[in-house]
């Protein structure tokens with residue numbers, strides 16, 4: 001993102017090989033202090049951020065494995081940024097993404113892509129535990145206990161509730177299913193909310209309409225269309241009242257999170273304004289770290305758990321971790337800072353009065 005914005009600002013084509021050689025996106029990513037690279041604040045504090053002997057190799061074998069990066073073709077035919085298979089891969093010909101992360105090379109199987117393991121490779125962990133949520137849901141339970149006997153080979157467009165007992169990730173998000181739901185390769189097509197963002201809003205406009213990196217504009221019309229499409233999937237197996245009621249309850253969870261987020265964010269802004277913490281390093285002090293975790297880890301789990309029938313993620317790993325643990329820690333830390341500041345201020349006045 002930093003790279004993309006910098007390239008645009010310099011009037012360069014962010015997808016070209018020349019720009020990537022000049023600006024070196026991976027190096028930029030590794031040395032910027034930003035909540036996008038949450039370890040950066042502390043690395044700066046302990047002096048390792050710019051240390052040339054520190055490799056930041058969790059970026060190469062972490063972020064980039066899941067997200068993809070530039071693949072640069074050297075004149076001698078060697079490839080840099082390779083191997084990597086993420087959806088954001090920028091190929092030497094300027095094209096984006098890869099197919100093999102869902103359909104492994106050589107086999108190129110639809111069956112593989114229909115199973116949740118194909119998605120769980122990236123959609124897991126503390127900040128987007130969709131695979132764990134699915135495993136704990138009734139749907140995931142049914143897949144684990146009887147999925148072996150389901151019909152995974154039905155031709156595309158002919159897959160339906162007669163073939164499987166419960167939906168997988170692909171069923172809900174991508175597959176043609178039953179008589180009326182068409183296959184899509186746009187995984188955002190059936191979503192209403194942005195659940196990964198700090199504040200949840202209806203799905204952003206897609207890359208056909210806006211520059212997704214720099215413009216994040218909610219599109220309530222497309223979001224409503226997405227919701228209706230998702231409901232059509234549910235309706236293949238459930239009554240529409242069952243599904244509608246579930247979504248009503250889910251939407252209330254998103255609203256609750258948004259309220260807690262607004263409070264968290266205003267606490268942080270007040271702390272900056274009152275001089276309790278400093279703005280220069282955005283992710284090194286306890287309130288900043290808690291603010292980050294409430295959004296990026298616990299708040300996502302809370303919303304995502306609720307969206308896909310994972311009650312433990314909604315409550316214990318979600319709401320409780322966000323509110324009691326992180327927000328509680330943030331509030332207590334700020335109260336201590338406020339008290340210390342009052343004592344400090346008084347002490348300074350005293351010292352001044354004494355001419356010291």
Ligand code: HEC
Pocket residue numbers: 036037038059062063064066067121122123124125128195196197
């Ligand atoms: C285990 C795989 C994995 C790793 C490692 C990973 N991500 Fe992600 N990231 C994802 C997935 C999957 C999503 C989509 C989550 C969602 O929409 O619910 C995502 C979402 C994001 C988003 C939000 C995209 C948007 O549309 O708003 C950003 C930004 C991001 N990741 C940056 C990073 C950075 C930077 C790193 C390393 C510091 C990183 N990620 C590490 C898998 C990963």
Ligand code: HEC
Pocket residue numbers: 116119120123130131132134139167168169170172173190191192193194195196197227230304307308
């Ligand atoms: C029963 C249907 C269903 C199944 C099965 C399912 N999902 Fe979802 N998923 C949803 C719904 C519903 C939402 C929220 C849609 C909305 O915003 O209204 C969602 C949201 C998401 C999001 C969006 C999060 C964001 O950042 O906005 C991701 C990513 C996702 N699911 C991935 C997965 C993966 C991976 C699996 C399998 C491990 C999976 N889903 C299984 C229905 C399902």
Ligand code: HEC
Pocket residue numbers: 098099100101102103110113114156157159170174175176177183185187
């Ligand atoms: C995010 C996972 C994912 C990625 C990435 C992906 N696919 Fe698919 N693909 C699927 C799923 C799931 C199906 C099965 C759809 C169904 O059940 O209706 C599928 C089906 C297909 C089919 C048969 C159905 C049809 O529409 O004709 C083709 C061909 C295909 N994919 C090609 C590709 C190509 C080419 C790429 C890379 C540009 C790609 N896929 C990337 C998940 C993916």
Ligand code: HEC
Pocket residue numbers: 065066067085086087088101102113114118119120121122123169170173174187188189191194
């Ligand atoms: C190689 C890693 C990887 C795999 C495998 C993968 N995804 Fe994703 N997925 C991502 C990343 C990274 C993002 C976030 C992209 C972004 O917004 O920049 C994402 C985003 C999404 C979203 C959110 C889209 C939106 O518009 O908010 C959904 C839904 C999703 N993926 C579903 C799936 C499903 C279903 C599968 C399996 C069929 C799958 N993904 C396989 C990495 C992966």
Ligand code: HEC
Pocket residue numbers: 137138139142161164165166167171172230231233234235236237238243246247309
């Ligand atoms: C392929 C069929 C199928 C599809 C599609 C499907 N479900 Fe289910 N769902 C089931 C089955 C089977 C059960 C288990 C019912 C039972 O207990 O007998 C279930 C259970 C549930 C439960 C109860 C889980 C619990 O732990 O209380 C909810 C809620 C639910 N589904 C919502 C949805 C929603 C919302 C959608 C669409 C996004 C959806 N389902 C799509 C088959 C499906």
